[in-house]
Amino acid sequence: MADASYPDGLLYHPEHDWAQIDGETATFGITWFAQDALGEVVFFDPPQVGVQVTQGESYAEVESVKAVSDVIAPLSGEIVEVNADLADAPERINDDPYGEGWMVKVKLADAGEQQGLMDAAAYQAQLG
Amino acid sequence: MVAAPSDTLRRTALFDRHVAAGARLVPFAGWEMPVQYAGVRAEHLAVRARAGVFDVSHMGEVETRGPGALAFLQRMLSNDVSQIAVGGAQYSVLCREDGGVLDDLFTYRLADDRFLTVTNAANHAKDLAWLRAHADGFDVQLADRLDDYAMLAVQGPAARELLAPLADGPLPARFHTAELTVAGVPALVCGTGYTGEDGVELLCAPAGAPAIWDAVLAAGVVPAGLAARDTLRLEACFHLYGNDLMESRGPIEAGLGWCCKEATGFVGAEAVAAARAAGPAERLVPFAFTGPGIPRQGNAVVGGGEVTSGTLSPCLGVGVGMAYVPAERAVVATEIEIDVRGKVRPAVVADKPLYRKAA
Incomplete structure (x- = not known):
């Protein structure tokens, strides 16, 4: 497992999810803190492409050996791609939570929602 | 978290x-x-x-000693305690009068009149109180050895x-x-x-x-x-108390009839004998998923029954678990479905143990 990190340039949701904005779409994943708290991820149950997700609501489930956690959407929109590689290698969520462990790409519904998210410094301050 | x-x-x-x-x-x-x-x-x-x-070390220990130790444990534990030689070990359950399982236990015979019983941590105080409440009339001393x-x-x-x-x-x-x-x-x-x-x-x-x-x-x-x-x-399909065993279920439905010797007259023997004769409505079975997903304690079995333990098997690479299912479906190779938080996952009733070393 990599050391704790919270890259600049991402937007963070208080439920320990990140979004990387790229024009009208964004990539979502869970933060280092979330994967560390969860422990070894053994299963990622993705949503289907075309599904609408809502900011602050669950869009997927991630499971460790012992526990199931909902994955919360940091922003609203429509799923346009899911990381199919996680089906066979869910441990990428632990190994590289901001890179190969990305979960979905979403066509954003409301650019204004981004105002409610935090930058890396604010998110880390929240973690204490 | x-x-x-x-x-x-x-x-x-x-x-x-x-x-x-x-x-x-x-x-x-x-x-x-x-x-x-x-x-x-x-x-x-x-x-x-x-x-x-x-x-x-969180597991508890209760020592039973005295001239009446064997007779007392024979009355309390489901198995035939007289079959434990000095230096031997035996698995049993502790039952209520109605056959409900209070705990599952290993008992070691240290001497003719001295036994050590290992309890589950969460049940230790309950077990000790239960044993003490039934000790009248037996020439035994019970000692809480948890701290020792x-x-x-x-x-x-x-x-x-x-x-x-x-x-x-x-x-x-x-x-x-x-x-x-x-x-x-x-x-x-x-x-x-x-x-x-x-x-x-x-x-x-x-x-x-x-x-x-x-x-x-x-x-x-x-x-x-x-x-x-x-x-x-x-x-390995070993039971975990609090998941697969509980006071509201008896040893027969849990598949633990093999460690119940009703002829010894243990507390709960009549209820266990009745359950054995009648056949329980549900039985605990191991199962394995045939597709994706991980079963968890509390998931419903479609058509009746409930998952009591579930995980992703590190050796098999699939979701596995144990569930109480209607007795007529408690047959190896029966196809069942588990409702995992709204997603119906196909599974098959498996033989014990779920994982067996290659010969």
């Missing part, structure tokens, strides 16, 4: 060793216990391939080979015990375990536990946490 440390949690004699080994410590049955060190999967596979050591013993489980195909050089005598065979000195520490060594692998469990004074722990690790055994203990026991 991160539990705050609590002043009220008990720590085992190996707490400092767990911290030093990088354990993630969690509250468990009133104790602060190591749930994992390097990682659940690595620890699980290490026990299957070679050897791991678990601190299970630490307990280590060294498990895996290489466990005996790695442990043997540390002991001053031969290790006991399976389901036998031996009083030995291990790494300089007097210990009751028992040929028992909860992983489906060969190995031993060691009971010793808490002050001696760190010396055994250090020597076992130095011999090449890896520390393994409670999470790996759970995945290992589930692959």
